[in-house]
Amino acid sequence: MKVLITDEISQEGLQPLLDDPRITVDVQLGLPVAKLHEIIGGYDAIITRSGTRVDPPLIDHAERLKIIARAGVGIDNVDVEYASNKGIIVVNAPFGNTNSAAEHTLALLLTLCRNITLANPSLKSGEWKRAPFTGHELKGRTLGIIGLGKVGGRVALRAKAFEMEVLVHDPYIAEKRAEDFGVKLVPLEDIIRYADVISVHTPLNDETRGMIGTEHFAGMKNGVIVINCARGGIIDEAAMLAALDSGKVLGAGFDVFSEEPPASELVKQLIAHPRMVVTPHLGANTFEAQKNVAVDVSRELVNYLDGRPMENAVNIPRFDPDLMDHMRPFMGLVSQMGDFLSQLAPANPEKIIFTYNGKLARYDCAPLTVCGLAALLNRHTEVEVNMVNARLVARTMGMVVEEVRTTETESFSNLVTLAVHTPEGKRTIAGTLFEGKVKIVKMRDFHTDFTPEPHMLVISYEDRPGLIGKIGTILGEENVNIGNMNLGRRAKAGEAMVVFSIDSPASEDVVARLAEATQASFLKQVHMASVS
Numbered sequence: 001m002k003v004l005i006t007d008e009i010s011q012e013g014l015q016p017l018l019d020d021p022r023i024t025v026d027v028q029l030g031l032p033v034a035k036l037h038e039i040i041g042g043y044d045a046i047i048t049r050s051g052t053r054v055d056p057p058l059i060d061h062a063e064r065l066k067i068i069a070r071a072g073v074g075i076d077n078v079d080v081e082y083a084s085n086k087g088i089i090v091v092n093a094p095f096g097n098t099n100s101a102a103e104h105t106l107a108l109l110l111t112l113c114r115n116i117t118l119a120n121p122s123l124k125s126g127e128w129k130r131a132p133f134t135g136h137e138l139k140g141r142t143l144g145i146i147g148l149g150k151v152g153g154r155v156a157l158r159a160k161a162f163e164m165e166v167l168v169h170d171p172y173i174a175e176k177r178a179e180d181f182g183v184k185l186v187p188l189e190d191i192i193r194y195a196d197v198i199s200v201h202t203p204l205n206d207e208t209r210g211m212i213g214t215e216h217f218a219g220m221k222n223g224v225i226v227i228n229c230a231r232g233g234i235i236d237e238a239a240m241l242a243a244l245d246s247g248k249v250l251g252a253g254f255d256v257f258s259e260e261p262p263a264s265e266l267v268k269q270l271i272a273h274p275r276m277v278v279t280p281h282l283g284a285n286t287f288e289a290q291k292n293v294a295v296d297v298s299r300e301l302v303n304y305l306d307g308r309p310m311e312n313a314v315n316i317p318r319f320d321p322d323l324m325d326h327m328r329p330f331m332g333l334v335s336q337m338g339d340f341l342s343q344l345a346p347a348n349p350e351k352i353i354f355t356y357n358g359k360l361a362r363y364d365c366a367p368l369t370v371c372g373l374a375a376l377l378n379r380h381t382e383v384e385v386n387m388v389n390a391r392l393v394a395r396t397m398g399m400v401v402e403e404v405r406t407t408e409t410e411s412f413s414n415l416v417t418l419a420v421h422t423p424e425g426k427r428t429i430a431g432t433l434f435e436g437k438v439k440i441v442k443m444r445d446f447h448t449d450f451t452p453e454p455h456m457l458v459i460s461y462e463d464r465p466g467l468i469g470k471i472g473t474i475l476g477e478e479n480v481n482i483g484n485m486n487l488g489r490r491a492k493a494g495e496a497m498v499v500f501s502i503d504s505p506a507s508e509d510v511v512a513r514l515a516e517a518t519q520a521s522f523l524k525q526v527h528m529a530s531v532s
């Protein structure tokens with residue numbers, strides 16, 4: 001796995017990658033976009049912080065990219081939807097820098113309240129002034145937190161240690177969470193009206209962009225303090241500047257900006273404002289946080305290589321770990337069945353039905369459906385289909401995917417059946433696990449009993465004496481050794497279906513000779529990449 005690192009990541013935290021002989025790591029900081037586009041095609045994974053835009057043009061150049069790893073929380077610099085459509089896994093490190101961001105929020109607030117950024121240069125320049133730097137206490141003031149997530153929660157606890165009253169606005173949390181933190185959940189208007197300090201801790205998205213604007217500032221207390229240690233743009237920057245200019249806001253502490261580094265006049269003016277305390281996105285910039293997030297994303301890349309579930313993938317359907325323990329043995333089965341059937345079924349499936357029988361059906365089988373679907377679609381699409389984009393791709397291709405579960409079963413304790421409906425008819429395949437081995441037990445309405453092998457031939461014909469011999473002769477003449485054979489028949493001398501595993505692939509010529517010799521109604525060679 002070739003990994004490209006485009007932002008500063010803690011070397012110490014990357015040790016799991018550097019120690020892994022399967023992985024090579026390239027650190028290329030400050031690359032111009034054009035250069036990044038030029039080289040990204042050579043990498044399987046990219047690790048970034050907020051400094052790299054992983055946008056559609058970059059993703060389009062990333063032909064072999066499997067994972068985008070964000071060593072931090074905010075993924076607003078990654079086009080997750082675009083990546084998902086391409087089957088690229090996006091992971092982040094949601095926990096490692098929480099504490100640092102919360103402490104930084106308090107650092108900005110205390111700095112503002114005690115005029116530290118003003119007193120510091122004054123004293124260093126030889127002055128001894130105290131009165132101009134008289135500040136405010138936090139004790140007894142009301143803090144309004146918008147977004148009681150990981151960072152917001154820690155800010156709340158720390159504010160309470162300073163004996164502040166804490167109001168919280170967050171429409172997406174349970175009341176219980178606010179209770180657990182000992183804070184009051186209120187509508188946004190109450191935060192605006194009653195808070196002495198307002199601090200935003202939401203992600204940046206279409207809903208939160210500009211969620212604090214001119215009309216909100218108008219409704220705030222005079223002399224309010226505003227903190228943004230989340231994302232630039234959650235607080236409208238033009239409105240912020242105007243509120244500082246008008247004196248409505250006593251001071252503001254910003255760690256994040258809509259442009260990083262700032263380019264426009266507006267952002268530069270905001271930063272330059274005398275009552276603004278600013279830091280260049282340092283919320284997560286502690287040795288502790290940087291080590292944590294680097295370890296977390298490194299571990300995810302190793303998980304991927306080891307075929308283990310990824311803990312912090314933001315675009316893989318999330319399944320309960322206990323459920324996955326039940327599902328994992330069957331993933332290989334559905335995946336092999338999907339790959340097998342995709343090579344037999346005619347094109348343009350309209351509907352795909354996954355039926356689960358037996359003990360397995362007691363559980364939510366969605367992980368198996370996604371896995372089987374990915375295998376079924378993979379050979380027919382330009383993009384690689386995997387658990388990230390299987391459902392998206394099926395939807396784009398106009399396919400209906402259904403899942404049926406029934407604990408009843410005739411002869412197997414667990415049975416999975418895949419049925420693909422096309423305008424030309426239906427193809428089905430059923431399989432089970434026997435002593436941990438994949439067994440295909442039914443194809444169409446023929447009973448079968450074989451384990452998929454790397455190269456196989458599936459032939460249907462009207463059964464008559466001598467045909468198996470003819471097939472053997474043709475394959476033998478072409479030096480293709482038969483490893484196994486499984487014959488399915490409904491009746492003596494009726495239609496038969498025979499499945500051969502062969503030690504090497506058969507040429508087109510051999511396939512044509514077999515078709516002619518057997519007068520086959522159906523003949524397909526199947527290659528199973530996933531078995532060895």
Ligand SMILES: NC(=O)C1=CN([C@@H]2O[C@H](COP(=O)(O)OP(=O)(O)OC[C@H]3O[C@@H](n4cnc5c(N)ncnc54)[C@H](O)[C@@H]3O)[C@@H](O)[C@H]2O)C=CC1
Pocket residue numbers: 073074075094097098101146147148149150151152169170171172173201202203204207208229230231255256281282283284285
């Ligand atoms: N300055 C820095 O270096 C750092 C910044 N961050 C940023 O801080 C923010 C919070 O991070 P976390 O706490 O880890 O995220 P989180 O996902 O744990 O919490 C976000 C909270 O915002 C709430 N929320 C979402 N939409 C909302 C809305 N419209 N109104 C009110 N609440 C809403 C969610 O329900 C959730 O509770 C993110 O923007 C993240 O990128 C995080 C770490 C470091």
Ligand SMILES: O=C(O)C(=O)COP(=O)(O)O
Pocket residue numbers: 049050051071072073074075097230281283284285
């Ligand atoms: O994790 C986050 O959301 C952050 O804002 C930290 O960003 P950074 O990794 O320091 O560029």
